[in-house]
Amino acid sequence: MNFTILFFLGLCIGQSLSSFRRIPFRKRSWFNKLEHFKLSLLRTRGRYEPNPDRALHMEDSPELLINYKDLYYYGNISIGTPDQNFTVVFDTGSSNLWIPSAECASNNRACQVHCTYNHSSTTYVPNREDFSIQYGTGSLSGFLSQDVVTVAGIKVRNQIFGEATEQPGEVFFNDLYDGILGMAWPAISVKQVTPVFQNMVSQNLVEKAVFGFYLNRQGNLVILPCITDSIACI
Numbered sequence: 003m004n005f006t007i008l009f010f011l012g013l014c015i016g017q018s019l020s021s022f023r024r025i026p027f028r029k030r031s032w033f034n035k036l037e038h039f040k041l042s043l044l045r046t047r048g049r050y051e052p053n054p055d056r057a058l059h060m061e062d063s064p065e066l067l068i069n070y071k072d073l074y075y076y077g078n079i080s081i082g083t084p085d086q087n088f089t090v091v092f093d094t095g096s097s098n099l100w101i102p103s104a105e106c107a108s109n110n111r112a113c114q115v116h117c118t119y120n121h122s123s124t125t126y127v128p129n130r131e132d133f134s135i136q137y138g139t140g141s142l143s144g145f146l147s148q149d150v151v152t153v154a155g156i157k158v159r160n161q162i163f164g165e166a167t168e169q170p171g172e173v174f175f176n177d178l179y180d181g182i183l184g185m186a187w188p189a190i191s192v193k194q195v196t197p198v199f200q201n202m203v204s205q206n207l208v209e210k211a212v213f214g215f216y217l218n219r220q221g222n223l224v225i226l227p228c229i230t231d232s233i234a235c236i
Contacts, residue, residue, distance in 0.1 A: 075215075076179040080152045081163070082123030089117070090183040092215075097191035098135060099151065099198050100164030101181035103144055107167055112174040116181075119165055125150045133164050133193050140173030142166045151198055153183070156207050162195045185213065 076091045081101065088101050104120035106113035121128075127148035134143035144167040151161040166174075166181070184191070185199055196204070203211045 079183060081119055081161075082149045083125040084123075085152065086119055086123065087117065088119070088180040089178070090181045091179050092185055093182050094185050096135070096137070096182060096184035097186045097188060097197045098133075098164055098184045098193075098195055099161065099181070100133075100135065100142065100144070100166050102169070103165030103167050105165065105167055106144075106169075110167065110169055111172075112166075112169040112177075115175060116179075119147070121147075123149055127160070129162060131193065135164070135192050140169070140171055142170075142174065143168045146193065146195065153198060153202075156202055158198055158201045158207065159205060161198060161201055164192075164195075 076089050078087060079090055080087050090099070090101070102110075102113045102116050102118045104118040106118060129146040129148055131146045132143070133146055135141065142164075144165045146162055147165050148160055148162050151158045151163065169175070184197055186197070188194075188197055188200055191197055199208075199213060202208045
């Protein structure tokens with residue numbers, strides 16, 4: 003089933019969005035070593051506090067997305083039962099969901115500063131098929147697993163995703179997010195894994211096979227599904 007990716011840059015939306023799934027996020031125009039230290043400290047706190055949003059002082063939003071250097075936008079999802087919380091990039095250039103694994107290699111420095119997924123979830127289903135992904139800035143490898151994935155309150159059943167055990171180099175160690183949630187076409191998915199949004203469509207969790215981004219300087223939203231029929235929803 004086809005779906006359309008819509009980007010809305012600085013649009014003034016006059017119609018109510020109350021019936022749509024929304025993820026607000028904040029603007030970050032630069033990042034320095036002090037901020038990196040603070041974020042690392044907050045990540046550590048997030049491992050031991052029951053609510054990671056509270057640990058990151060994000061009381062104003064249940065699912066906060068942050069614009070990092072105008073390069074990418076990241077926010078919160080959960081995997082498993084009970085929820086295991088992660089920060090992921092919403093990436094329209096890839097199709098796979100992956101997060102660091104609790105089984106990551108001892109020399110995987112990225113695992114030491116990011117949240118990892120473990121198999122304590124009651125809805126976890128083993129898969130163990132090997133996978134690897136090459137991005138423009140780095141690569142990773144690991145194995146596939148299956149569980150419930152929750153995005154903006156939408157629970158996607160039987161979602162296959164990657165558990166990264168190898169993340170060589172400094173790329174993912176320095177990044178602010180735990181993993182990546184690919185929102186592109188199924189045709190480019192590694193191992194032919196069905197993407198999260200496509201599963202939302204097939205499981206009738208969204209009314210239309212469309213999602214959109216609304217971006218501006220003050221606040222930004224990922225809308226699931228589309229914003230409104232009056233704004234180029236096809």
